[in-house]
Amino acid sequence: MTKQITDFKLVESQGFGRSVLMRLRSEQVLPAIVPGQFVQVCVDGSPSTYLRRPISIHDVDVEQNEITLLVQQVGEGTRHLAALKVGDTINMVLPLGNGFSLPEKGEKCLLVGGGIGIAPLYYFAKVLNEKGIRPTLLLGGKSQSDLLRLADYQRFGETFVTTEDGSLGEKGFVTMHSVWRNQDFDKIYVCGPKPMMKAVAKLADEKGVWCEVSLENLMACGLGACLCCVEDTVDGHVCVCKEGPVFNIRRLKW
Amino acid sequence: MTIDLGRGLVLRNPVMTASGTFGYGEEYTDFVDLAQLGGIIVKGTTLHPREGNPYPRMAETASGMLNCVGLQNKGVQYFIDTIYPRIKDFDTNVLLNLSGSCLDDYVKGAEMVDALDKIPAIELNVSCPNVKQGGMAFGVTCAGISQVVAEVRKVYHKHLMVKLSPNVTNIAEIALAAEAAGADSVSLINTLMGMAIDAERRKPKLSVITGGLSGACVKPVALRMVWQVAKAVKIPVVGLGGISNATDAVEFMLAGASAVEIGTANFIDPAVSAKVAWGINEYCERHGFQEVTDLIGALEC
Numbered sequence: 114m115t116k117q118i119t120d121f122k123l124v125e126s127q128g129f130g131r132s133v134l135m136r137l138r139s140e141q142v143l144p145a146i147v148p149g150q151f152v153q154v155c156v157d158g159s160p161s162t163y164l165r166r167p168i169s170i171h172d173v174d175v176e177q178n179e180i181t182l183l184v185q186q187v188g189e190g191t192r193h194l195a196a197l198k199v200g201d202t203i204n205m206v207l208p209l210g211n212g213f214s215l216p217e218k219g220e221k222c223l224l225v226g227g228g229i230g231i232a233p234l235y236y237f238a239k240v241l242n243e244k245g246i247r248p249t250l251l252l253g254g255k256s257q258s259d260l261l262r263l264a265d266y267q268r269f270g271e272t273f274v275t276t277e278d279g280s281l282g283e284k285g286f287v288t289m290h291s292v293w294r295n296q297d298f299d300k301i302y303v304c305g306p307k308p309m310m311k312a313v314a315k316l317a318d319e320k321g322v323w324c325e326v327s328l329e330n331l332m333a334c335g336l337g338a339c340l341c342c343v344e345d346t347v348d349g350h351v352c353v354c355k356e357g358p359v360f361n362i363r364r365l366k367w
Numbered sequence: 368m369t370i371d372l373g374r375g376l377v378l379r380n381p382v383m384t385a386s387g388t389f390g391y392g393e394e395y396t397d398f399v400d401l402a403q404l405g406g407i408i409v410k411g412t413t414l415h416p417r418e419g420n421p422y423p424r425m426a427e428t429a430s431g432m433l434n435c436v437g438l439q440n441k442g443v444q445y446f447i448d449t450i451y452p453r454i455k456d457f458d459t460n461v462l463l464n465l466s467g468s469c470l471d472d473y474v475k476g477a478e479m480v481d482a483l484d485k486i487p488a489i490e491l492n493v494s495c496p497n498v499k500q501g502g503m504a505f506g507v508t509c510a511g512i513s514q515v516v517a518e519v520r521k522v523y524h525k526h527l528m529v530k531l532s533p534n535v536t537n538i539a540e541i542a543l544a545a546e547a548a549g550a551d552s553v554s555l556i557n558t559l560m561g562m563a564i565d566a567e568r569r570k571p572k573l574s575v576i577t578g579g580l581s582g583a584c585v586k587p588v589a590l591r592m593v594w595q596v597a598k599a600v601k602i603p604v605v606g607l608g609g610i611s612n613a614t615d616a617v618e619f620m621l622a623g624a625s626a627v628e629i630g631t632a633n634f635i636d637p638a639v640s641a642k643v644a645w646g647i648n649e650y651c652e653r654h655g656f657q658e659v660t661d662l663i664g665a666l667e668c
Contacts, residue, residue: 155635160584163431336390338410349418
């Protein structure tokens with residue numbers, strides 16, 4: 114899969130509380146992008162945003178050569194990105210890493226997202242639909258305002274919700290939702306904060322269900338060169354950027 | 368544009384990529400035609416495999432970054448069996464950065480690499496700040512560097528470049544010791560020891576607390592040290608430390624470097640190394656330098 118370093122123009126920017134939905138268009142034909150892959154975004158402007166920021170791909174429009182990112186403002190880099198205006202240019206390296214393994218037709222899939230970790234599951238659910246697979250989605254947040262674009266996710270499959278404050282869906286963590294007692298799945302895919310992914314991985318392991326998780330370790334190069342973003346696996350330290358970010362839980366020493 | 372660093376190491380232009388920032392070259396072939404580079408220096412390799420330090424291994428700092436990777440690699444034999452066959456026919460010089468935790472490891476590693484036809488040079492890493500034994504310990508005293516360079520010199524017959532640590536009081540003395548012990552060239556600087564703290568959590572940002580600082584922020588320090596070393600030694604000096612563009616590279620050459628290495632900047636722009644090579648050419652044309660070698664030490668002061 115060929116990687117590109119490409120300038121994109123911001124064509125739409127829509128705020129969602131602490132997050133922003135950024136639609137970006139390239140003059141170049143986009144390479145093939147698998148759900149779960151990520152981009153490295155260049156943040157110009159200040160000495161404290163020296164390195165690129167790794168951000169998951171929220172959506173892809175092949176016909177328009179567009180990529181959409183759902184960016185949560187967590188630090189100076191992401192705050193700077195959120196402040197960009199329509200028409201501004203953003204340089205990205207893409208596509209990076211390995212995405213989710215696509216299920217076989219007929220397999221029952223559960224996509225579990227927590228907080229901003231729901232972002233890559235949008236493109237994944239869309240691609241699954243295009244392949245004739247309707248996944249089940251389980252999305253969790255601290256409160257209702259964390260569950261961005263919920264109506265858009267619901268188009269791709271039955272969608273369950275948990276919030277820690279009970280403002281929407283069932284109260285509690287995703288692992289406490291009743292769907293775990295009422296339904297069985299062939300494959301579980303997870304993206305969210307590490308403690309949440311570990312809890313879901315434990316649940317999947319107990320049930321003996323195949324499970325992939327998407328990690329977001331601190332990284333510099335995004336290409337497997339600097340060896341900073343390593344995760345401890347059964348094969349030793351491996352780069353999350355190159356061998357991940359998606360890993361089968363059996364490979365991780367969790 | 369050709370640069371002859373001696374003992375068979377000839378670069379088609381003065382730009383190489385620094386060890387640990389360019390993988391084995393393969394990671395960057397979508398962005399850079401390796402034939403546009405003077406050479407690539409592959410990831411620091413030790414005689415025995417090393418798992419490196421625990422995560423987290425990096426922290427962003429103002430105009431730079433800290434790392435404490437700790438020389439994660441699968442060892443010299445794995446390099447020879449698995450990686451060398453994949454990269455030996457790259458259309459550029461492929462140099463191996465060799466490190467060790469004791470004298471014997473350096474010597475055995477160098478002997479094994481000596482047998483590889485397509486590796487024209489070793490960059491001897493006596494300056495890694497992230498390994499507990501060896502590494503930088505050899506590079507911070509004249510006696511230490513003399514010993515390791517002299518022993519490796521006995522078994523290694525090709526170009527021996529010695530990568531110097533900036534974490535010393537007088538880097539020119541260290542460079543002179545390396546030269547006297549048989550180094551063909553010196554490269555500098557490796558990373559500067561530093562640390563970063565997460566004030567909210569009251570914890571260090573790196574797993575092993577301290578790490579090596581690199582990136583644009585170290586450039587003035589590196590430039591000063593290259594200038595001091597180039598005045599002191601007769602062997603070629605390879606300059607690195609925060610080079611982000613062709614102007615930076617030209618500055619290092621004016622200070623006395625015969626060639627340069629691009630490091631952390633590869634993370635920000637994966638295509639930067641080739642751009643620096645073109646830019647040096649453009650500078651030479653603009654200023655009427657017939658040969659790129661005319662830039663070496665051309666600082667007027």
